[in-house]
Structure formats: C-alpha cells, structure tokens
Amino acid sequence: MQKNTNNQVASGWDVYRRLLGYVRGHWPMFILAFCGFALYATSQTAAAKWLEHFIDAVENGNLDYRLWLALAIIGIFLVRGIGTLLGNYGFSYVARAVVSRLRCQMFDHLLVLPCAFYQQHTSAELLSRLTYNVEQVTGAATDALKTAVREGLTVVGLFGYMLYLNWKLTMLFVVVAPLVGAVVALASKRLRRLSHGIQDSVGDISSAASEAIKGYQVVRIFGGAEAERTRFNRVSERNRRQFMKMVVTQSITTPVVQMLVAGVVALLTYIAMSPALVASMTTGQFIAFISAASLMAKPIRQLTEINSTVQKGIAAAESFFALFDVLPERNAGLETLTVAQGRIEFNSVSFTYPQSEEPALKQVSFCIEPGETVALVGRSGSGKTTLAGLLPRFYDVVDGEILLDDRPLSHYTLDSLRNQIALVNQHVVLFEGSIAENIAYGALAGASDEAIRAAADAAMVSEFADRLPQGLNTLVGENGLLLSGGQRQRIAIARALLKDAPLLILDEATSALDTESERFIQTALEHVVRGRTTLVIAHRLSTIERADRILVMENGVIIEQGNHTELLAQGGSYARLYNMQFNQ
Structure with missing residues (x-):
C-alpha cells in the first residue's frame, strides 16, 4: 500500500x-x-x-x-x-x-x-x-x-x-x-x-447544457424540458458535493x-x-x-x-x-502530391473502428479510373461513409491498401493529399462569418470575389443570397443556424466547387435540398464532375442514375456493381432499393 x-x-x-x-x-x-x-x-x-x-x-x-x-x-x-x-x-x-x-x-x-x-x-x-x-x-x-x-x-x-x-x-x-x-x-x-x-x-455540466441548448426545438416539441432539467440538476449537484468535500x-x-x-x-x-x-x-x-x-x-x-x-x-x-500525449495523425509520408491524376484503387481493404469489434469494411476491392464518377449505395451502416473517409485518411487502413495514382496513400504527406480532395458532407459544418467567408474558407480565403460569385452561382447559393440585405456578405450565425438545411448544403457545395480539386467526395450532398434546388444542383454537379474522379454516396438513387458505375454495399462488402441500367436489369439488391423508392 x-x-x-x-x-x-x-x-x-x-x-x-x-x-x-x-x-x-x-x-x-x-x-x-x-x-x-x-x-x-x-x-x-x-x-x-x-x-x-x-x-x-x-x-x-x-x-x-x-x-x-x-x-x-x-x-x-x-x-x-x-x-x-x-x-x-x-x-x-x-x-x-x-x-x-x-x-x-x-x-x-x-x-x-x-x-x-x-x-x-x-x-x-x-x-x-x-x-x-x-x-x-x-x-x-x-x-x-x-x-x-x-x-x-x-x-x-x-x-x-x-x-x-x-x-x-x-x-x-x-x-x-x-x-x-x-x-x-x-x-x-x-x-x-x-x-x-x-x-x-464540470465536463458533464458542459455536455448537459450544450445538448439541451443545441437541441432546444426537440426538447420543447417532445416535452423533454423536465428530463433535461433533472439531468442538469443531477450533474450540478454532483459538482457541488465534490466541491464541498x-x-x-x-x-x-x-x-x-x-x-x-x-x-x-x-x-x-x-x-x-x-x-x-x-x-x-x-x-x-x-x-x-x-x-x-x-x-x-x-x-x-x-x-x-x-x-x-x-x-x-x-x-x-x-x-x-x-x-x-495522444499521438497526432500519422503523417509519415514523404512524397508531395502536386496534381493528382485521379486513379484510385482499393486492394482487399478491411477496416474496424477502434471501439468496435465488428469490421465496417471486409476485403473491399475496386478501382476508379481518372475522371470516372462512382456512386456508393446501400442501407445505412453498410460501410459507404467509412469507405469514403479512408480516402482523405481520416482513418488509416489496417488490412489491405489504397492506392492513388498507383502509390499508397501513406506515401503522401497528409496536407498534399487532402489538397487534392474536395468534400461535401451530409452534416454541413459552417463557421461564424459571412456566406462568402464560408465559401472561401481556410486555404481558399484568398479567392477573388469573382471566383466566389461563380461558385455561388453554380451551387445555387446566389438564388437565395441575392434576396438577403447584404447578399453574400450576410452573416450565417452559429453553424449556419440563420439558414435552412438546404441553404447550408448549397454553401458547402459552393465551397467544394471553389476548391476545384481533382478528387471529389459527395456524401449525401443533395440530401437537404428540395426537388427544384436538387435539379439545379444536379445540373451544376454534372459540369463539376467532368474531368474529376468523383465518389458519390447517396440514398436518393435518382441523384446517381448518370454515374459511370454504381457499387452496392451491404455489411461492409460490395455485393453488386455496374451502371444504373445494368443493375436494374440484374434485378438484385439495387433494383429492389430503386423500386422501393419509386414504388414500382
């Protein structure tokens, strides 16, 4: 002792x-x-x-x-x-x-x-x-x-x-x-x-308060005020007791x-x-x-x-x-990727999240040629987002290998690799500032007003921004709370358009858009993906009908692949998903 x-x-x-x-x-x-x-x-x-x-x-x-x-x-x-x-x-x-x-x-x-x-x-x-x-x-x-x-x-x-x-x-x-x-x-x-x-x-107090404040609409609609009050009082009382001791x-x-x-x-x-x-x-x-x-x-x-x-x-x-003492991201790559050609190859890639025992991906192999648009579809939890997250090395593969331009991703420096990728997430993240500042975010901050305006026009941001008193200089509020979900997603798409990267990842990029906006955005995206290697994740199958190839995933495995017409003709899993969405 x-x-x-x-x-x-x-x-x-x-x-x-x-x-x-x-x-x-x-x-x-x-x-x-x-x-x-x-x-x-x-x-x-x-x-x-x-x-x-x-x-x-x-x-x-x-x-x-x-x-x-x-x-x-x-x-x-x-x-x-x-x-x-x-x-x-x-x-x-x-x-x-x-x-x-x-x-x-x-x-x-x-x-x-x-x-x-x-x-x-x-x-x-x-x-x-x-x-x-x-x-x-x-x-x-x-x-x-x-x-x-x-x-x-x-x-x-x-x-x-x-x-x-x-x-x-x-x-x-x-x-x-x-x-x-x-x-x-x-x-x-x-x-x-x-x-x-x-x-x-103190961390518990911050967490309880943050969740209740961010989710105030859900709290009020579903009568959660009393439950949140009880939860906050409990963690606050624990803090008081610890302090008094x-x-x-x-x-x-x-x-x-x-x-x-x-x-x-x-x-x-x-x-x-x-x-x-x-x-x-x-x-x-x-x-x-x-x-x-x-x-x-x-x-x-x-x-x-x-x-x-x-x-x-x-x-x-x-x-x-x-x-x-937590180690930062592994960045042992020595090669600087200047301009990617865009050829991506997954060789027997398996991946398991650190806190999970069940693999999210199992021996996945496929290839995307430069300029090709490949869509990933499947039920929630099938591994689509995980697969897309491996490309910018948000996670490192343990088994298998991912190649970009015939070189393993780990050979490139993280900064040079990510400079080649534009990303639009399903859950859009905006920052305090104006619409223009969120489009020209980070390394894009030096973009000209003309380039920002062109990206905003292509992503249909101008359609709603021009109706605002300050146009593209309008402040968006905390995480864009002053804007609708569709408006926030259009800003994220404009950000990706402005980056003009050779690799493009669209993770449910049109999920928050209404039908009319989606049609305009689809037209814009069709121009954007030309000459770029594009990986599209979609639940709404109407958005990926023109993809060069569609990969159908289930439980971390690719079970079908082909274009829209070929997969419908097979009458397999993709056809069932398509018929289910369109009630055929």
Whole structure:
C-alpha cells in the first residue's frame, strides 16, 4: 500500500515539474516577481526588527530616535508596497502568458488529433479542458508559486531573524515541521482525487447544457424540458458535493496546521519567559522574538492552503498532459502530391473502428479510373461513409491498401493529399462569418470575389443570397443556424466547387435540398464532375442514375456493381432499393 502512495506522490511531482516547464520561457518577469516578494519578505522581518528598536528606545529613554523610528515605518511600508506591486504584476503576467500558451498548444494539438479521438470524447468535455482545466493548471503553476515565494521568503526571513536572536528557542519550530508535512501529505491525496471528480463533473455540466441548448426545438416539441432539467440538476449537484468535500478537507487541514504552529508559539512563550532566558535578552529582543514567531503563523497557514491549489492544478494537468500525449495523425509520408491524376484503387481493404469489434469494411476491392464518377449505395451502416473517409485518411487502413495514382496513400504527406480532395458532407459544418467567408474558407480565403460569385452561382447559393440585405456578405450565425438545411448544403457545395480539386467526395450532398434546388444542383454537379474522379454516396438513387458505375454495399462488402441500367436489369439488391423508392 505504501508503495502505491509513493508512486502517486512521485507521479504528482513529475506532473508538477512538467507544468513548471511552461514558466521557464518567462524567467525575466519571474525574477522581477521574485525580487518584489523578496522586498516584501524583508519588510516583514524589518517590522519585527523595528519593534525591537522601538521597545529598547522607550525602555532606555532614547527618545531622540523617534524621528528615525517614524521614518522607518514609512520606509518599511514603502518597500512592502513596491515589493507587492512588482511581485503581483510579475506573477500575473506569467500566469496569463501560461494560460495563453497552454490553450494555444491544446487547440493546436486538437487540430491534428486522429478522428478516432473525437469519437471517444465529447466536444463539451474538450471545451471543459480548454477553459476550466487550464485555469486550474495556471493556479498551480503561478498562483501557488506566487504564494510559495512570497510567504516562503517571509518565513525564511523571520526564521533567520529568530535564529539570530536565540537559536535554541528557534529550533522548536523544526520539531513541528514533520507533523505539518504529514498533515499536508495526507490531505494531498484526497484533494487530488476530489479535483479529478470536480473536473469530470464540470465536463458533464458542459455536455448537459450544450445538448439541451443545441437541441432546444426537440426538447420543447417532445416535452423533454423536465428530463433535461433533472439531468442538469443531477450533474450540478454532483459538482457541488465534490466541491464541498474539497472545502471540508481544506478547512480541516488549515486549522490543524494552525494549531500545531500555535502550540509551538505557546511553548516558545512559556519557555522564553523563564528567568534565565529573560535575563539573557533585552526587552526589545524578547518581544521581537515572540512577535516574529507569531508573524510566522499567517505565512505558514497560507503555505499549507496552497496545497489545495497545487493538487487541483496537478489533477487538471494530468488530464491536460494526457491529451498532449495522444499521438497526432500519422503523417509519415514523404512524397508531395502536386496534381493528382485521379486513379484510385482499393486492394482487399478491411477496416474496424477502434471501439468496435465488428469490421465496417471486409476485403473491399475496386478501382476508379481518372475522371470516372462512382456512386456508393446501400442501407445505412453498410460501410459507404467509412469507405469514403479512408480516402482523405481520416482513418488509416489496417488490412489491405489504397492506392492513388498507383502509390499508397501513406506515401503522401497528409496536407498534399487532402489538397487534392474536395468534400461535401451530409452534416454541413459552417463557421461564424459571412456566406462568402464560408465559401472561401481556410486555404481558399484568398479567392477573388469573382471566383466566389461563380461558385455561388453554380451551387445555387446566389438564388437565395441575392434576396438577403447584404447578399453574400450576410452573416450565417452559429453553424449556419440563420439558414435552412438546404441553404447550408448549397454553401458547402459552393465551397467544394471553389476548391476545384481533382478528387471529389459527395456524401449525401443533395440530401437537404428540395426537388427544384436538387435539379439545379444536379445540373451544376454534372459540369463539376467532368474531368474529376468523383465518389458519390447517396440514398436518393435518382441523384446517381448518370454515374459511370454504381457499387452496392451491404455489411461492409460490395455485393453488386455496374451502371444504373445494368443493375436494374440484374434485378438484385439495387433494383429492389430503386423500386422501393419509386414504388414500382
């Protein structure tokens, strides 16, 4: 049991040491803060020394010192003020710099993590790490250090002054140190465990709120308000209980440490007032010694209280660094793909999702020639979207091989490979900004107004945008909530048209369009796919009748292939799906 405890302590120290590494880049400001709090600690010790001189001056009748004693008070508080200003500013500067660096590093890392990671973690959980956890980490990296430096230097200064006055009495403080350490170590384990619980509960709160807010229409139509209220109250109550447990632990630890220190001060007072010791010290020295011992109680208490902050920070850092330690997408390819010819070949490709035991694809083999349009059809869950997701390497195949222009996909760099692919998803993603900014998104941001307008015209975006007050400059709202589903999908198609890539993936690209819009879009797409290798996923079979070849999938296997006329003539699975849709 003891071995596990030691491992946990070592692990906590390793995490904290890694966390302090983020402070290293700000040494000048950190040194400024250190010097500031050194001045603060000096003023505390100087106050005790001033008391010694004051009492001795009164006792000996040296009233001529009153001017110097009065000026000394001003000097002590001036030094303390300057020290506090420099210390607080320096550590605050470092704290916000660390927050910014951690958040940016986490966001950068999120952008390159594999798709499987996002399937295992909710967006609310990741946002919680990005906001709440970062603040907790910063508290441990800077706020705790701020208190440790300020109060630690104060304790060192007062302790040194007490040693100077009477080293024998001062050594009594050394006796209580192991007891204080034992109390703090005992509390640390519980505080870190409770901190993990609080962080998890914050993620649950974010998730519950996010889902209820995004799905407000479904919540109201299906009477889910009470269920969502109950769910949110439950996770909020869990957060409250976890937090109160931490408060209780911290509230018990601090008084225990205070009582230990008070006990030492009481013992010091009792021993110091013995006739032999009183005779060896002046009245001023005696009172200054007791005052210095009393002044140590506050910084010692604050030093024990930072344990809570440190443990919360370590718990947050553990989740943070666990994310940093997740390997990014494999990008071992060395070849840069400039312009793809467009020949795609699947050779005995099998794929299983990380959290699943059932293969999504089983020994799939087929070839798409440059400029050919191939459609994938089949029931939901047959493997169509999975197959299309392997082409831009959202997932890497484990068994089999995918070739592009007769070279394995893994030989190309990810950026150069994805530069050759345009994608329209069934679930359209739009970003805050205007319609034009969403069409010319990312690497397309430098496109001319004429090119954006041409793509908008071809995708029938202009048909509704021109009726809006600001046209293509109209803001779309969060994820395009100000637009209809069909309008959002047309913007996604315009984005793909503007990219003008040699490979095109259309995943239910017309699923949210009305019949009239679909007819216009189909005409536009027929022009777009010319000269491009196109992979089309469709449930509405009317949209793929003109495809060069149709692959029918079922349970991860291609069971039929041919053009529309050939498959109807076979009277197989495709014919049954077609007749079912058109009631034939």
